[in-house]
Amino acid sequence: MKDYEQEDPIPQGDLALQLTALPRETNGFGDIYGGWLVSQMDLAGTAMASRVAGGRVATVSIDRMAFMVPVAVGAQLSFYTQTLEVGRSSIRMLVEVWSDDPLSSEWRKVTEAVFVFVAIDGSGRTRPVPPRRS
């Protein structure tokens, strides 16, 4: 994961979400916890996938992920998304999280994961992703 970080020093894709890590997102040790970060990644990916899908999507899978650096309270977090593949109803999307630490002023990649979203209709059944408009 560290090698990949060095080969890949800039965010991939489009900025989907920016927010500040607040004290309410911490665990009992006072540290930002991973589950909160994953849920923000899911929200950022959902927002972008629903644009591609032209409507409602559901998260069907998240690949393995590792947290490469800790996130400090007060850090500015940026979530980037890149569509990797569009299937009949599925959208594979890379979601990266980058942190701007207010104390160290360091800009670093925190984590990344590939999410798969599926376009669904009002009843929760899969539907085809509409063709891309050029």
Ligand SMILES: CC(=O)SCCNC(=O)CCNC(=O)[C@H](O)C(C)(C)COP(=O)(O)OP(=O)(O)OC[C@H]1O[C@@H](n2cnc3c(N)ncnc32)[C@H](O)[C@@H]1OP(=O)(O)O
């Ligand atoms: C449990 C929760 O509440 S988690 C929170 C939100 N997520 C959800 O609620 C999703 C719950 N899951 C579901 O409702 C169903 O799995 C559905 C409707 C998303 C998909 O139903 P399925 O019967 O798996 O549909 P189907 O087999 O046709 O697969 C649909 C697409 O998803 C892809 N897919 C299904 N499972 C996976 C998986 N585990 N990993 C990657 N892709 C997958 C398929 O390859 C297919 O892609 P394509 O249409 O582009 O070829």
